[in-house]
Amino acid sequence: MPGISSLKAELGDAIITDEKEMIPYMSDASYFPGQMPEAVCIPNTVDQVSRILRFCNDNDVPVVVRGGGTSLTGASIPVEGSVVLSMARFDRILEIRTDDKYAVVEPGVRLDRLNSELSRYGHFYPPDPASSMAATVGGSISTNAGGLRAAMYGTTKNWVLGLEVVIPNGKVLWLGGKTLKRTSGYDLTALFVGSEGTLGVITKAVLKIWPLPEARGRISAYFDRIESVGLATAELKKRGKVPMIAEFLDRIAMDSLEHTRGIRFPQDAEYLLLVDIASTRESLKRELEEAVGIIGEFSPSQISYTTDREEMERMYAARKGAYSSLLEERKDSSERVIIGDVVVPASRLPEALRRIRDLIRERGFRASLFGHIGDGNIHINLYADPGKREVMEEVDRLQLEIGRIAVSLEGSVSAEHGIGMEKIGLLREELRMRDSEYVIDIMRAIKATFDPKGILNRGKVFP
Amino acid sequence: MPGISSLKAELGDAIITDEKEMIPYMSDASYFPGQMPEAVCIPNTVDQVSRILRFCNDNDVPVVVRGGGTSLTGASIPVEGSVVLSMARFDRILEIRTDDKYAVVEPGVRLDRLNSELSRYGHFYPPDPASSMAATVGGSISTNAGGLRAAMYGTTKNWVLGLEVVIPNGKVLWLGGKTLKRTSGYDLTALFVGSEGTLGVITKAVLKIWPLPEARGRISAYFDRIESVGLATAELKKRGKVPMIAEFLDRIAMDSLEHTRGIRFPQDAEYLLLVDIASTRESLKRELEEAVGIIGEFSPSQISYTTDREEMERMYAARKGAYSSLLEERKDSSERVIIGDVVVPASRLPEALRRIRDLIRERGFRASLFGHIGDGNIHINLYADPGKREVMEEVDRLQLEIGRIAVSLEGSVSAEHGIGMEKIGLLREELRMRDSEYVIDIMRAIKATFDPKGILNRGKVFP
Missing domain, CATH: 3.30.465.10 (Uridine Diphospho-n-acetylenolpyruvylglucosamine Reductase; domain 3)
Structure with a gap:
């Protein structure tokens, strides 16, 4: 890269160009393969960030900014000839x-x-x-x-x-x-x-x-039918009981947590709905019991609540680890878990959940569903081998169809994982279905206002 | 206006061009005089809005969109040769x-x-x-x-x-x-x-x-020192008691509410702090008493609380009417109440309140202070005659200095009223003080993305 030596002289220990040391910066938590960057900058000061950006802008070098590298959509994947800008030292x-x-x-x-x-x-x-x-x-x-x-x-x-x-x-x-x-x-x-x-x-x-809320308790309810999970959540919200947390897990996710965390779930349960209620110390019990009453109307096979902090913490950590636990359930070590991230209004959850589950079955994929059901966010976890081109084409088609289901139910193709490299086509499809494709042109013009040469995260978000 | 007849033919009863009928659209709740528009459009459909905008864009006619006309900064004031677009019929x-x-x-x-x-x-x-x-x-x-x-x-x-x-x-x-x-x-x-x-x-x-929160109560506390109002509010927040509402009123505001609404306040009180606490029905009393305890540490001359809904409603309506009630306290009918709208972090309230009050006294203005103190928002209400050029120059200078006080205390020149025509210079000053004047260039470029000819609300926000 021309001029890199001047940047090296300016940055001292804040720049890496050794290929072996740069390997960890080629990938993120997604399944996309990255290119070897030209350099990795790990600036210590705002002034260094400014110098790096000016250098890259002047020399038309693509820049990929990197935080924790936890992107599931390839947002932190470097393209060819790029500089990775790691913000790891900005940690105060x-x-x-x-x-x-x-x-x-x-x-x-x-x-x-x-x-x-x-x-x-x-x-x-x-x-x-x-x-x-x-x-x-x-x-x-x-x-x-x-x-x-x-x-x-x-x-x-x-x-x-x-x-x-x-x-x-x-x-x-x-x-x-x-x-x-x-x-x-x-x-x-x-x-x-x-x-x-x-x-x-x-x-x-x-x-x-x-x-922090004064008091908190957690309800666990098990269901046989996926629609019931959605109905119970929507009804809770309708009656003004906004959960602090409302999560659901399917059987595969429960199995994976049994295997990785040793958490026991009832053997015959298909779906688990976890609901945290935040309240005051005087009202927690009453509010939990009201919520249990509402959820109970949808025939759970089991329902209980706890206010034991340790038990709650353990399950919270387990739920947070659900995505990585799913790796344990792979049939083959070449498989990855490819996670979808659609969202619909709560009232559309029963239909969305049913249609998505049926579609996955129809296409013959093995998949686990879990998600932040309290805000309508469903994560679809597909087992697939990213090395197999035909399988991945099937995955892409399936993701597109699931995205269409979400948009047709007034939802979106991306709730919280962003677009990255993975969902560029999905974003375009969502805008097309909403008759608002021109939004991409506006976004592009806004991007050009900040970044006229398009050096920042090239190849992401925009088609 | 060339071509207006074709627009008239398209819009039928959705367009007014009679000057007498257009007078109400020349002003808003601010003190700025407006120009007679070329036409007022009151569309019934989205399609009509689209046609009106296309017409104005093609013919380079400025458009001012109008809602309730309650702008205090002149945001809805028509400029010369403009079309007012009233959204009054979009009321479903x-x-x-x-x-x-x-x-x-x-x-x-x-x-x-x-x-x-x-x-x-x-x-x-x-x-x-x-x-x-x-x-x-x-x-x-x-x-x-x-x-x-x-x-x-x-x-x-x-x-x-x-x-x-x-x-x-x-x-x-x-x-x-x-x-x-x-x-x-x-x-x-x-x-x-x-x-x-x-x-x-x-x-x-x-x-x-x-x-809606399950239960609510209101604390009224009277203070002699303006700093105490700020200290009590900041301390409440520090101890995790986020008020649903926290308002303050000075003596002039209290007098005006006595005169217009017949509400009685203690005769010797200089400042009133109103704090609403939202809670559950079991916890309301305890939470109110905890908040009374905290506020009580700052030596109010009187403090009490109520959960009587009617009393709470009456005071809420009175507080909402405080700005118009202040008109009753004018010394002269040519005076207007010119309202400022700065905001600072809660911990800077005592200093901000004191400095603003001292500055107003020093400049010899009559003014009332009230505001949404719970989020650091202070409204400065100056009595002045907009017809007197020299007085208004003094007002502008004072507003600029008050804005500078807010920004120097890590606040902003505009909390919730916007920029409109009134605060264009203040916005520029805030960005200058924060070494971020380039932000105006970015905003201008974003504006041009949506509105390349600059037809929408010309003369507002931007210098």
Whole structure:
């Protein structure tokens, strides 16, 4: 790469060009193979980020910004001739203010670490993707991560107050800030949330934080019919009982958790619905019993609740590990678990779940369904070998059809994993079905405003 | 206006060109004088909105979209030669789904009407500007309205899931949708929130709705020192007691409410802090008493609480009417009440309040301070005669200095009223102080993406 030596001289230990050392930066949690980058930069300062971007912009070098590398859609995969910009050294929590309800953090801070720190003050940062142990603040902002608690607290977009960003021309800008309210021109902070590293590099984030709920309990209900899981969830919400968390797991997912975590589930149960209710200490029992009553109307084979913290923690960790546990259920070590991420309004869940399950069966795939059912988010986990071209074409066709089901039920092809490399065709299909293809042109023009040469995360999001 | 006759033929009764009939469309709730428009269009259908925009775009005619006309910054004021597009006939509530937690509404629906309808289902739409009786869904989205309940529920940006919009080239687009989660490209829905009618015309909105809290009580605390109001609010939040509402009023505001609403306040009290606590029915009393205990640490001259619904409603309506009540306290009928709208983090409230009050006294203005103190939002109400040029220059200078105080305390020049015509210089100053003036260039480029000829709300927001 021409001129790389000048960048090396400027960056010192903040740049790697040794191929062996760069191998870990070629892949993320998706099944997409990446290219060997030209260099990996691991900057220490905002000024270095600015210099790197200016260099790449001047020399038309593609840049892939990398957080925890937990993308499931290939959003962090380097293309040929690119520079990977790892934000791993931006890992400081700079400020926590419980009176002002914000924390200022660097983008490389991992979500679990942030929440462990906030819990010392009785507060938390609600967005909680299952990958929170490894996922970073920057990456989770870039995909508008949702996770387990979004049923009550919404997704990342509701929790980002401000950002310091560096754009390709090297300028450092503050968007938004430390206040809970602001109406001063276009909300560029919101534009960065979910932009998958295509507009600029986040170097600081002001996150809104919130007091932990006073008391919490968990209901476990087992069902034979997948529709009942959806009906019970929708009815709970209809009656004004917004769950803090509402998750479901199918039999394959339960089996995998038995095998990897030693958690026992009733042998004859097909589906598990987990519902967390947050309340005050005086009202928790009554609210749990009301919710049990509502869920009970849909004939669960078993239903119970607990307020035992240890039991709750163990199951929470297990649910978060469900995706990796599924790997244990592979029939063959060349198989991967390819995860889908559609979302529909809660009332459409019974139909969506049934149609998706039937379609998968019809196509002869082995798959596990689980998801954040409280906000209508269904993850479809397909077992397939990414090395087999014909199988993968089948997978793509199936994903497209599942996406169409979601959109036809007023949902979306992507709830929280983003578009990355994987869902470019799905995004286009969603916009086509909604008669809004021109939205892609607008997005492209906005992208060009920040990044006229298109150096940032080339080959992602846009067709 | 050339070609207006063809538009008239197309629109029939949806267009007014009689000057007398157009007078009400020349002004909004601000003190800015408007120009007589060329025509007022009051479309009945999305197709008509599309035709009007296409016509205006083709003929380079400025368009001002109008909701309830409650802008305090001149955002709805027509410029010379413009067409006013009133969304008054888009007044239907199309769908309410409590299981899915959304309502689909047209932009001309007034917020109080929406909430009255939602309350029949035990739900509400949290954004609640003081003008909610007249303010519309479209207008409140366009300014990212906050209002009284933002301390707990955040501003409008957290409550808009999707929008149908028409852009100047006449295209109708769906942005976002009916799901609680979505990550499919840039969040253009969020870009429209707070864009003050400069990007497109909202024709439908999918709003997130929420169950009403089970129980609610209100604390009234009177203080002699303005700093104590800020300290008590910050301490409440620090200890994890997020108020549903936290408002403050100064003596002039209390006097005006005595005169207009007959509400009695203690004669010697300088400041009133109103705090609403939302809780469950079992826990309300305990939570109110805990909050009274915390506020009590800051030496209020009086403090009490109530859970009487009628008393609470009466005071809520009075607080919402505070701005118009202040008109009663004018010394002269040529005076107007010019309202400022700064915001700071809660912990900076004591300093912000003191400095703003001292500055106003120093400049010899008569003013009343009140605001949504729970989220750091202070409204400065200055009595001044807009007809007196020198006085208004003094007002502008004072607003600029108050804005600088807010920004220097990590706040913003505009919390919830937007920029409009009034705060263009303030916005620029805020960006200058934050070393982010380039943000205006980016906003301008984004604006040009949607509206290349700049027909929408010309002369607003941008310098």
